[in-house]
Amino acid sequence: DVNGNLVLVTSLGEIQEMAPYAFQEYNGALKKVDCNFNLEGNRVTFDFPNGYDAEVELVIDPSLIFGSYTGSFADNFGYTATYDTAGNLYGGGIVFAAGYPTSTGAFQTTFQGGMAGNPFPSGFDIGITKFNPAGTAIVWSTYVGGTTNNEQPQSLITTENGDLYIYGRTFSSDYPITTGAYQTLLAGGSDIVVTKFSGSGTLARSTYIGGSGNDGLNIHTSFFQNSLYFNYGDDARGEIMLDNQANVYIASCTQSNNFPVTSGVLQSSFGGGVQDGCVFRLDSSLTNMAWSTYLGGAADDAAYSIKVDASQNAFVAGGTNSTNFATTNGVVQASAPGGTADGFISQINATGTALIASSYIGTSAYDQCFFLELDAARNVYVVGQTLGTFPVSPGVYSNANGKQFIARYDPGLTTTQISTVFGVGNSTIDISPTAFLVDRCGFIYVSGWGGSVNFQGTTVGLPTTSGTFQSTTDGSDVYLLVLDPDAAGLQYASFYGGATSAEHVDGGTSRFDKELRIYQAVCAGCGANSDFPTTVGAVSQTNNSTNCNLGVFKFAFEPQDVLASYQAITLDSCAPFPVSFTNNSIGGVSFEWDFGDASPVVNTFNAFHIYQFPGTYTVTLVVTDS
Template identity: 50%
Template sequence: MKKLLFVLFSSCILLPSFANQAKTGDLQFIQNNGQWNNKVELKADVYGGTLFLEKNCLTWNFSTISEVTQHTDHPNTSNTNNTVKGHAFKTYFLHANNNVQIAGTEKYSNYYNYFVGDDETRWKGNVPAFAKVLYENLYENIDATVYSSDGNIKYDFIIKPNADVSKIQLQYEGLNAIQIVNGNLELITSINKIIELKPYAYQQYGDYKIEVICYYKLNGNIISFEFPNGYDVNTELIIDPATLIFASYSGSTADNWGYTATYDADGNLYGAGIVFGTGYPTTTGAYEEEFVGGTGFFACDVGISKFTPDGTDLIYSTYLGGTKNELPHSLVVDSADQLIVYGTTASDDFPTPTGTYDDTFGGGDNITVTSVVEFASGSDVFVTKINAAGDAIIGSTYIGGSENDGLNIGETGYNYGDHARGEVVVDIFGNCYIASCTKSSDLPTTSGVVQTDIAGDQDGFVAKLNNDLSILTWCTYIGGGDNDGVYSIKKAVSDEFIVCGGTESDDFPTLPSALNPDYLGGDVDGFVCRLSGDATSFIGSTFIGTDQYDQTYFVEVDDEDNVYVTGQTKGAYPVTAGVYTNPNSSQYITKLNNDLTSIIYSTVFGTGSSNVNLVPSAFLVDNCKNVYFSGWGGSINVSYGSGFGNTMGYTTDLPVTGDAFQSSTDGSDYYFIAFEKDAGDLIYATFFGGSSTQEHVDGGTSRFDKKGRIYQAVCAGCGSSDAFPTTDGVWSEDNGSSNCNLGVIKFEFNFIGPNADFVITPEFEGCEPFTVEFDNNSEFADFFDWDFGDGGSSDLEEPTHTYTEPGTYTVLLIASDPEACDPVDSAIAIVEVYENPQVDFTIGPDSVNIYSFATFSDFSEGAVSWYWTFGDGSSSTSQNPTHQYLQEGNYTVCLTVVNEFGCSDSACFPIEVFAYSLLDVPNAFSPNGDGYNDFYSPVLFSMVSFELSIYNRWGELVFYTTDPELEWDGTYNGKEQEMDTYVYIVNGEGDDGKKYFDKGNITLVR
């Protein structure tokens, strides 16, 4: 079954606001954690520019950058329209409070990471984004909220009761003109006009919203609000200046150019492209700058985004680069879910942490690629490893010499995007292997490798770095006396490596026993080499091709160590018997034996024309030895080739199968094709693209996983089209750019066998005893075997299991289909079962008078929180509380304790509360009017009769009562009595029949 898992526009990589706008209609306000100018609190990308939110103002910066960064009809030629016009202005909150508090609210689940420049203090990970920004106490008792609706900025003023609304004054600086037209506020710059719609004000009374008539008032460049009919100052007032609409804009948001994609073990998809954007303006008003592809004000960095396996959510976006240009060529994820990025940079301040292999930029000649992206001071290869969360750099290094490195230039750069060829792969230890190109004669090769010196104008090179990129283990040139490029590298079953690429060199290093030891002819030949694990010797090396143009773009290895290559040809490429073929076509697939001395099978596919139809983008040999190919073709490559006299073809008339996802093409689409083992037949072929757009990729590698799922980067929707097919519910279904946008595709062929997958309900951790339900999401399987990790097992499709003991358990699911070529797949998950705390407590005493406090002592084990209920409606969270009961009776006291894992245990014990009569007489009071102890009376409980007499020292009765509620205030006949000692006599009888008599002294003090 062929299955489109998801397709989305990944505008979030470059313009995060538009990415989120596509899904929710809202922009994202990204917090400044130190990655930007210190004046900035938060930032949002708006249509055509950027909004910077500061304490006392909003700073707007717009530009026409997209007019000079868009794809041209002839992308090989220089873009002469390279003047960028811009305009910046500010909206000041005039006379605002100095102590205003700014905070983002309604936080999004995704986050951003910024690794820009070599100042590590500016590298910030896990930077949050918000839907709204609150300016609290902007003016006295006045708040403001900034947010968005349908991608447009909105802001409200919240005027609290009795606040002075006249304090709100907005001063505009840097505009060409400001005017009120039909009640709307028009802000005019040199390149666009922004309209703030007529303000709407209201007051809320319960469920009723009452509109308050409100107008803008303009005084010079200052806007305030007037209320001709007044309003209720005792009720909160909301002023909503409606929406800011960006009208008659001569530019738009910069393009999002897609380069490379990959995956991880969980099926998450990573896409990378380049970012054009506007920075924080140093002055307001209009400006013009020569756009030089990212050098200086308009930086072009690498943008990376990680999406969930189903494409519905963005996990993170990461920005990577220096102050000049970068391009991403290839992505791969290691066994620790750490992302490795290989690319080229023109920046001498590319982020390289302390301890890296090489933190110095090598330089080179000025060169421009894709008409726009300039490497003004040369280029170096960069390799960066980012942790699984995307918020920290594990390692990052340059690789290069004093000339241009990483860019494939010359006749080997045959197709559009070939400048960004090369690949990065990893081994099980996290070591990184790079395949690339160089013009540097001083590349840091290591001793003993197959080629320590450059042989031509441009050579290929391969290098090995350790897992944190601090050590260059080995590095070697691969090339002859002319131009060469290494495009792909794979680790063989042994410790050896296979590389392939293109060469103009007739003296390229081959072996005499090779399939083709001599140059075959034409402008370029393909090649494939087998290197020893330490790069000190060639195990095999051969030319690939015909007497015409040929190049080899990707290499794969099967489990028997046989080698597969794919590429382009314009000659009579060899086709073996018994294979599926489209005769005379210009794309080939060849399977070679492991020492590269003979062909096992070979075929060509395409339209039967000598014109190259497809630019290879991804290649795979799966575990069943099915072969998969992904490529693109059409007008972009036709235009590019015409600039060099090369004739390219379209995707029209490429073969498709009856079950194709898309059976028709506009001539400029992506194309996915799969061949069965030994290429005996075509098992699937489909187009993928919009009906009127020129789908392509700007360079770099995409990848298939071993299950036959492709993770493909696409430069999609050029011309601001939404025709590129996307799936419902993905992160971004629409093109948020005015030109091109990075699209990513996840597409499953499934010619191989079962795909095991499951989730645990309710979750992967719990408290003993822990009962879980296993939801089986496996595909293409008939039988299931479960091992729960505690000795339990099941062959049910969706079993339930109870773990009775605490521990860490590995759950294994084996899904199988005996009829499949790869009949078994497995999936594992970890279940954590936590130990419960042990509750224990005592009551002292276990029977208590209502006039006394009961004491509760906790002796529980493993508890971090306590919750007591005393049986009378009262409770406590203290560890060792006391409690007084107000009524007699029998109560049940319960304690629930919780440990650090959230597990709980409970116990309950009885307590008896009884009542008896009581008469207690204090011996002093101080009737001085301070509110403390000003009155005198005995303490009585359960008394049926009572008599109190108080005498002064001369025996005179100064106070008498039989009312328990009546207290002595220290006076006699209305006169305050002296500080002295007085005598009391008290008589009483309790309701239990007990007789009371007491006599003693009272001290009166003032």
């Protein structure tokens, strides 16, 4: 097509293979090579219009759909990203001045300002950019902010019809709030903000949520480890999710003893310490609070991740220093394991009035759970960090002394089904997780970043797989990992980053979609570099600022599932009935046809069968991928 993608037309519709991305590696630096698909009859080859170095390995990787900077001329940090059903990528970050690439007619085309020293030398606004599916154009792009202080985005999500919700925090008393919002005034300190844009970039709804203290701020904004603030960017933890009725759920934290909670919830008062976790549900118009509750004990607590099941029960994961964090009977860890921090998982009922299940997760050292996912059976997966001896199940892939853990529990949190660790095996953590997915076949996907911007660790020595997108690292890159179902093996692992800049994330969530593509936000090119891997034709292949740019990439993983599909054509209307079956399956290597009339099964790709007698027959095609 016009974007260089390969389009295959089948009876099931179009299948699109994104335009190839090719590169060669020189002393750890990636040099892009112009590459196109070339179609001659039924044969697809690659064309290199400007040639390439025949003496150096050439890597052609159609899995990279696109990589781009925003192209901002203002310093622009990278926080969060998401997607919509059309495959557009939404990137969010903060912007320190005029010069961000806003679109014509955008909500805010000018920099609103802010307050210096909170915590950076100059004030900042939110910057949101919607990239088209190929990353070749900006659909819309805008500032979002008030004039009196600073704000930042921390998690993004879209609805089925393409509306965008932003969860973030603001210190501004004039942050954009809409008429009829649940809370129209800044309550004090920083407040959580929830803002909704239409698919075309029009401000639809926006509200504050908060009390007189700091809300949506995990511990502090100073750049040193303290309590639950363990990684650079941990101040911006928390997640926004939607249920099947488009209600809005937030998992976050509050330092307010008067945070807006609703009556009858599981915890109506502040538990103690510097902060508690908080969890709440708003309607889609951000007008009505269905329920809102604290979640914490006598010390510091924070809620980082939330998922909602079909019955609107909310599963929450996070970190705690409290020895009296609320747990339920019979769970895997009802008592605090100790150490500088512990992880936790809590299942809250649909009305926010009770805990269905709640457990600590961890060792006698430091542990936190940063992301949570549910599979089709409502089993609970978490990914986090540990400095202890986290248990490793028999038969799983693991790296000795790994400091990142993945675990799966039953919905009631009574049984550890699988548990493993991965990493270099040093005494420090390696990556700070930014995205997590369990697909419909049980494969486990993790994204994170590590390196010099963090307080510890490096990406050097993390495992990679053969033929991966990027097998080398400068020690400060994004890291992508895929494990087999039940964590039985390493399916894929790669780095993503340049050879000069220390790629990192300033805080916030990125996301995998159901088609196994990641939409990742990165703080890229810091130091006025342009070494972040970008694709030809992207919105911007250069960092135009004197420091950093929000970098984004959309990367497709190879689907591991299989689709069984066929079309039946009756060749004659009289008995006996000959029927021709055309196999339209995807991903299979062996096939079994059962024609439903007690005849022998057939193992050919396509099939032909004669029915001897009139009747109704159920035809079954079983496709196996290994």
